[in-house]
Amino acid sequence: MESRKDIRDELNELSPLLSKLDKGEGFQLPPRYFEKLTLEVLQKAKAESTSVETVPQWQQTISNIWAAIWQPKMAMGLATIALLVVATTFFFNKGSEVDPLAELSSISDEELDFYIQENFDELDMDLFADINDASGENFIPSSIDDEILNEFYQQSIDDIDVNEFEELL
Amino acid sequence: MQSTANEITDNEILSLIQEATSLERGFKLLMQKYQERLYWHVRRMVYEHDDANDVIQNAFIKVYRSIQKFEGKSKLYTWLYRIATNEAITFINKKKRKATASLDDDEGGISTQLAADPYFDGDQVQLLLQKALETLPEKQRLVFNMRYYEEMAYKDIAEVLDTSVGALKASYHHAVKKIERSLRAADNY
Numbered sequence: 001m002e003s004r005k006d007i008r009d010e011l012n013e014l015s016p017l018l019s020k021l022d023k024g025e026g027f028q029l030p031p032r033y034f035e036k037l038t039l040e041v042l043q044k045a046k047a048e049s050t051s052v053e054t055v056p057q058w059q060q061t062i063s064n065i066w067a068a069i070w071q072p073k074m075a076m077g078l079a080t081i082a083l084l085v086v087a088t089t090f091f092f093n094k095g096s097e098v099d100p101l102a103e104l105s106s107i108s109d110e111e112l113d114f115y116i117q118e119n120f121d122e123l124d125m126d127l128f129a130d131i132n133d134a135s136g137e138n139f140i141p142s143s144i145d146d147e148i149l150n151e152f153y154q155q156s157i158d159d160i161d162v163n164e165f166e167e168l169l
Numbered sequence: 170m171q172s173t174a175n176e177i178t179d180n181e182i183l184s185l186i187q188e189a190t191s192l193e194r195g196f197k198l199l200m201q202k203y204q205e206r207l208y209w210h211v212r213r214m215v216y217e218h219d220d221a222n223d224v225i226q227n228a229f230i231k232v233y234r235s236i237q238k239f240e241g242k243s244k245l246y247t248w249l250y251r252i253a254t255n256e257a258i259t260f261i262n263k264k265k266r267k268a269t270a271s272l273d274d275d276e277g278g279i280s281t282q283l284a285a286d287p288y289f290d291g292d293q294v295q296l297l298l299q300k301a302l303e304t305l306p307e308k309q310r311l312v313f314n315m316r317y318y319e320e321m322a323y324k325d326i327a328e329v330l331d332t333s334v335g336a337l338k339a340s341y342h343h344a345v346k347k348i349e350r351s352l353r354a355a356d357n358y
Contacts, residue, residue, distance in 0.1 A: 014342060014345045017353075021294065024291075025213070026290050028218075028290055034201075037204055037225065041230060045233035046193075048230065
């Protein structure tokens with residue numbers, strides 16, 4: 001076992017300069033510090049142990065689990081699992097996305113006609129025109145007879161309110 | 170009361186602590202026996218009294234919480250040193266992180282810090298020594314403090330820091346040489 005003398009001899013050998021220095025450090029303390037420290041620590045320690053005792057067991061368990069979850073390693077693990085679940089769900093649902101054309105084909109012509117009649121005012125005619133231009137096909141099917149078309153145009157012209165038309169001009 | 174605490178053995182203190190009826194008395198004796206040594210150990214690490222006070226209180230509260238689980242595999246005082254050292258290192262690291270986050274680099278380092286501490290009245294040499302100590306890596310500083318100021322045996326320091334005696338000797342020798350160089354460079358010697 002090393003004695004204090006051994007320790008001082010070692011220092012003297014290593015650095016005579018340091019071994020001659022006064023070891024006073026200049027640190028001071030408030031008066032009666034250590035007496036107060038004992039009492040203060042005891043008071044805090046006892047208060048803490050009392051508060052731990054009064055916490056119900058279930059509450060303690062929940063708070064332990066909660067604290068464990070927020071440990072960096074655990075939080076990282078949970079975040080990774082959550083990310084995998086979201087990615088997997090997205091991946092497997094990708095194939096079952098709704099195909100609008102398939103859905104449309106399941107609607108009967110009668111249902112479609114009825115819908116168009118009921119919502120004619122809501123339909124965006126410009127959009128229809130754009131689709132017609134973009135697709136390179138005629139919006140008006142060729143199966144419609146010219147005579148019927150002419151009749152439709154005539155009817156439309158008759159329906160035009162002259163006053164409204166003037167306002168538009 | 171102080172002399173009673175210093176005369177009582179660690180085993181007697183531990184026996185008192187094991188019994189609920191004498192726990193408080195045992196803990197008081199333990200504090201009275203070791204608080205000064207541990208306080209100065211912490212103070213040398215954190216420098217300011219207020220910081221040392223916070224650290225030592227937290228360390229003793231941890232001791233109170235876990236003393237009944239102390240298995241006696243190491244000496245009581247090296248176990249206490251280990252708790253206080255860990256608490257001080259945690260405190261220092263937190264303080265460093267706070268300073269980095271607020272970009273509040275402690276301007277002037279230890280000399281400014283000690284000058285602002287109402288509980289420091291060291292002379293020029295003492296301040297120089299503290300400045301030299303500040304330049305050491307944390308572990309070397311710890312080893313130097315425990316060997317130079319506290320005159321602890323290498324075996325005990327090894328128990329506190331969980332390292333080998335050989336590594337400690339090398340650390341201490343390097344630290345002493347560096348400090349000597351710093352003091353000589355300051356043109357005072």
